[in-house]
Each structure stands twice: as structure tokens, then as C-alpha cells.
Amino acid sequence: DTEVTQTPKHLVMGMTNKKSLKCEQHMGHRAMYWYKQKAKKPPELMFVYSYEKLSINESVPSRFSPECPNSSLLNLHLHALQPEDSALYLCASSPTGPGTDNSPLHFGNGTRLTVT
Amino acid sequence: QKEVEQNSGPLSVPEGAIASLNCTYSDRGSQSFFWYRQYSGKSPELIMSIYSNGDKEDGRFTAQLNKASQYVSLLIRDSQPSDSATYLCAVKTGGFKTIFGAGTRLFVKA
Numbered sequence: 001d002t003e004v005t006q007t008p009k010h011l012v013m014g015m016t017n018k019k020s021l022k023c024e025q026h027m028g029h030r031a032m033y034w035y036k037q038k039a040k041k042p043p044e045l046m047f048v049y050s051y052e053k054l055s056i057n058e059s060v061p062s063r064f065s066p067e068c069p070n071s072s073l074l075n076l077h078l079h080a081l082q083p084e085d086s087a088l089y090l091c092a093s094s095p096t097g098p099g100t101d102n103s104p105l106h107f108g109n110g111t112r113l114t115v116t
Numbered sequence: 117q118k119e120v121e122q123n124s125g126p127l128s129v130p131e132g133a134i135a136s137l138n139c140t141y142s143d144r145g146s147q148s149f150f151w152y153r154q155y156s157g158k159s160p161e162l163i164m165s166i167y168s169n170g171d172k173e174d175g176r177f178t179a180q181l182n183k184a185s186q187y188v189s190l191l192i193r194d195s196q197p198s199d200s201a202t203y204l205c206a207v208k209t210g211g212f213k214t215i216f217g218a219g220t221r222l223f224v225k226a
Contacts, residue, residue: 031212042204042216043160056212090159094212102148102167105206105214107159 003027004108006091012114015081021111023074023091030097031055032074033105034066035090043090049074050096081115088112118143120207122217130225135192137220139205142186148208149181151190153201154219160204164190195224 004025013019023032031050035043048056049068057066063085065077074091092105119142129135137151148167152160164179166172166188172179178191188207192199205217 033212040219042218045213048212050212088157088159102165102208104148104150104162104165104208105160107161110159112157 004091004093004106006089006108006111008111009109010112010114012116013078013081014116015083017081018077018079020078021076021089021091021113023076023108024072025091025093025106025108026072027093027095027106028071029093029095029106030071031094032068033090033092033094034074034076035092035107037088037090037110039087047076078113081113083115086113086115118207118209118215120205120215120217122203122205122220124218125221126223127220128223128225129195131195131197133195133224135195135199135222135224137190137192137203137205137222139188139190139217140186141188141205141207141215143207143209143215144183144186146186146207146209149179149188150206150208150214151177151179151188152204152206152216153199154204155201192222195222197224197226200224 034046037043047066067075088110091108151164154160166179176193180189202219204219
């Protein structure tokens, strides 16, 4: 069982819809990530939050809007997506602080997004 | 451009054999190296971490790191059909960034 929980598991949305992906972790990790993974490709980093502040935005289009309301929650708001945005969206977390530089990512089960 | 290279496979081995997966990376300053297993349609699952030169064993899995050659490998002994998956090599290059290789697809034939 994963300790990073993502909802929903599957999402189908039209290009004019607004939807949100949610991620929650209770491991006390203060770094949280959004990755996008297309079929047969590696995960690609989208955003990183550290201590609830946006640390990295990998030049992601503005139709993707991240939010970190508290240390346990991470959202990804979606608006006016394109069919090519269909992918598996992965949330991950990792510990922060002294001695944690080498820590791996802990992934959630992902949200399979289809844009029609 | 920091890169992580893997042979995409597929790598096919018979049940009970040793599967050998390889990875090279470009950033000589990298400090942390990981192997993730990903079943089709699922999320990546961490199976091994290695940080210093040499071998690290965990059950049927052995990770090997050679920083001079910028090379990481994963050996799976006594391969089982349940090991059939894509194996992602990942390198932490500093800060919050982890770079993933494209993955090697492994098939273990019963």
C-alpha cells in the first residue's frame, strides 16, 4: 500500500472542463512533486513544492496550476487541457532537512487522465 | 543536458535466470542512484537505492555503482515471471531534481 494517496484514479475531461487532481501524504515529508508520464516514457518533472512554497516549475503551460494548501496536501488544477495532455499524473513526496539530500521519491498510485 | 541512458529492451530471460539491467549517466556530480520497478499502468515503486561505489544486495536484487565509469546496474537473481516490468534507473542530480532513464522492459518467461 502506498503512503501517498492520489484521487481520482481515473479522470476523463473535455477540453473546456475544469478539474483538479489531489494528492495527500502523512509521512511528514515537506517536499511534494507533480510528474507527468506518457506511455512508454519516463516520468517528467512538472512542479516541486518545498515547505508549501513553489520551488520548481519546469516551464509547464499555465493550463496546469499547482497548489499546496498545507504540508500534507498537493493539488493540480486543470483547465482548458488539450488531448495531448492525456497521461498518467504522478504525485510524489520526499523528506527534507539535514541528511535527506539522498532520499528517494515516494510515488502515489497516479491519476490516469484522458482529455477528449 | 543531464541524461540517464538505458537500453529500452525488451530484455527476455527464462525463469530462474539472472537478469542484468544497465544504466549510464552524464552528470559526474550525481550522488544518489535509484532503481524503480513499474508495472504496466501502475506507478513507479522503489526497489533499490545506492550511493557509494560497489555492490549493494537486498534479497534477489543487487545494485552496482561505478562512479568513475558513470555506470549503474541492477542484477535480479532467480528471476520470476512476477519480475516482468519496466525498470527505471533514476539519478538525483542535486536539490529536488531526479532524472529518470527511459526504462528497460524485462520479460521473464515461465
